[in-house]
Amino acid sequence: MTGFGLYIHWPFCAAKCPYCDFNSHVRPVIDETGWCDAIRTEMAHVAALQGDARPVVETIFFGGGTPSLTHGVSIAKILEQARRLWPWANDVEITLEANPASADASRFADYRAAGINRISLGIQALNDADLKFLGRLHNLAEAKAALALAQKTFDRVSLDLIYARPNQSVAAWKNELAEALAFDTSHLSLYQLTIEEKTRFATLYREGKFAIPDEDLAAALYEATQEITAAAGLPAYEVSNHARPGEEARHNLLYWRYGAYAGFGPGAHGRLELGGKRFASACERVPERWRERVARDGHGFVEWNEIAPADAAREHLLMNLRLVEGLDLGDYEKRWGTAPSPARIADLTSSGLVAFDGTRLRVTPAGMLVLNAVIAALID
């Protein structure tokens, strides 16, 4: 249908960034082999659940945390297990998230040898002051070096930036974005800084230690981003993701098109299709507890539930409308037996927030700015 992908979560980082609410942990020593073996064990568990009906793997994603803290051998061992357990498509996309601070030439070469064919590099800002504010371990020079290395080693490179930072003007961001585009990567992830609960930034923000752009400025920054990237030939294909046509992150497209994927490692989530039903899996978040579980049960799942079609339908809608390509309503209704009410669609259409061409329902650029409310209105 929409393909099948594997997500592998590496839950460790060299330091915790103050804005980050991902499942990432700092540990003085990491028994890399032990963790890899545990991931391999969990992979076998999912494959066993799928039995004979093992889908063809189309994409693999090493995310984190900081998977670039691992060595090529670990990646190779995990990929070897994936090959053993599932049939593979001809052109499997295999992405690894890398931090500039842990990038070195031999490591990148090993990743490539292990099978990685796409790198997503977390640069976050293109000036030292902001990198420091964001708590990053690298400076701009190191980021540029890491990027050059990545581009030399891999055909497909994406970079991440966080914008709408404190005191960032539209003009300053436009300049920074132009610099980013000058690196000529085929993919960009551009996220507006979000103050996530239970992060250090949440506390500092609450205490008034810094302010972030208000709604109007945030909207202006967003609009400028759309314009500039489109003009440069990397239009948005998702809320925060931009690519040269054909260079979209296929693994992430799978999430947004609500395809099937298995998630391995601490805190990883999965959505699996078994016997015509859809299941959600979630792994224990705390790395050590996850490992104990794997040692004991062969997997670290703390959740394994069938998703009711009504819930799945809402998940599908909320993911798929993030994509500029929108949602094929006929397919959607066939798949879930439900569809957003035509009255609501008409309402939102008249407000210029969505467009329906008889097949696909798309959120317009104006609608993307208020996507959460558009989704809420359609689901209601």
Place this chain on the structure above:
Amino acid sequence: MTDLAHIRNFSIVAHIDHGKSTLADRLIQFTGGLTTREMKDQVLDNMEIERERGITIKAQTVRLEYKAKNGETYTLNLMDTPGHVDFAYEVSRCLAACEGALLVVDASQGVEAQTLANVYQAIDMNLEIVPVLNKVDLPAAEPDRVKQQIEDVIGIDASDAIAISAKTGLNIEAVLEGVVTRLPAPKGKIGAPLKALLIDSWYDAYLGVVVLVRVIDGELNKGQKIRMMASGAAYQVERVGYFTPKQVLTDNLGPGEVGFITAQIKEVADTHIGDTITDDKKPADEALPGFKPAQQVVFCGLFPVDAAQFEDLRSALSRLHLNDASFTYEMETSAALGFGFRCGFLGLLHLEIIEERLEREFNLELIATAPSVIYRIHMTDGEVIELHNPADMPEVTKIEKIEEPWIRATVMVPDDYLGAVLKLCQDRRGEQIELTYAGNRAMVIYRLPLNEVVFDFYDRLKSVSRGYASFDYHLEGYHEGDLVKMSILVNEEPVDALSMIVNRQRAESRGRGMCEKLKDLIPRHLFKIPIQAAIGGKVIARETISALRKDVTAKCYGGDITRKRKLLDKQKEGKKKMRQFGKVDIPQEAFIAALKMDQD
């Protein structure tokens, strides 16, 4: 049965929070009604809502046995009363059953508006009054100054006022001695036909309807056939008893005694507060004067948030009414809110309490509409209509005039805030009647239209005086007013539940205030929403809620889906707490909150 000379019946009266219930605690404890282990703060405030808010709502009666310094043992019936003005009728019933009152005054605050209101009631009823200066443990206490103030403002002798701390227990015995030596014993004839005052009644899960009585003449015995003189109904007395505060059963109550009976009475509504209970076969010649029934002055609509809960609301109201007959309810329909009830309350606190009890004890979610008073509408054809609900306002052309209720309000306030209080009263169309001073405290008497007071006058008064002003009022009468119906339109559609009757001169500022409030209360939508206040077809105020500008989650990948879906589901739940008007969702609390004026 206790002989008359050894009985003392007294109420504890005071301004709100001056320590009546805490004094009751000490008196109960001192006389051994409860052990230290059984004791808790304000033990007589036994309703959950009383304990939470720290106020007394329902008066309570307790019998104490006190061995006085003269060696004799006395039976004391103590009545703890509420201080809040909404429950003033509870005070008057208690006073009618007593010969004396302890007037408690907080020695750090001095005489306040309800001190006056309550003590004057007691004086009017010819009760003997013993002033008690409470909270002398506080560093800010000024017992001498407050004594002087009692003499100056109230005009009673305070030279023998008893200085106590109900909190620490200082001088509690002096209070009991004061009760015994300074308050008169009740009078009454044991041989005469039974005559007892029905002070109160309530529903108890175990006992059924319980009736609190004060025997004036004759005896009330277990098994006796009694008759209620006003209602005419006859019953057989099943149980006779009193509270210590524990419930104690006995065989009879004699003249001067206070206690309870049960008599297989079906509903609280079958009993009439102030009725005279007599013997069925040997009735008294003449009934006691009785009381004016408690009067509902504030009306509002209560609607279930979930329309399917209408029947639940009906049954909850009828069950709550079994226990508190002081509110009224009748069905109403609203174009905006569907089926609900128009309810009448003794005041705003009473409204709030009933609403909260309905929500809590019966698990309902309610929308309360703008509180309103009763208007008298004189129609051109001579008919007079009592209007409880602005939505029912007849066509303007058929109205000759509209009258509205006015109150007489007493405000006590320190000099420093007098200006602000006078301005507030003036802005609310008040007419000053009197302004006097006692030391650095001013006492102002104003006539005010009730509809200007009903909603947030008390909040405003507290805020302009930093909490130092106190306020009491009673209904004075109806006067013609220049009144109009103001409608509120949200996204061009009138919302009937937000319409109100206002004075024409005040309409614009009220309308502006409402529109501004609604602008803050209604969440932004995907489109802009005009909010207007209008009289007839004429818009007098307008605000616009701008459309949402940016609301989009930046990152959303495979791990976020469950969380995002749950967030959406929660939002949807939250939306259930809103009412839809056309395309606009209005949160339930907006209906009341819209009326609060930040300033005049």
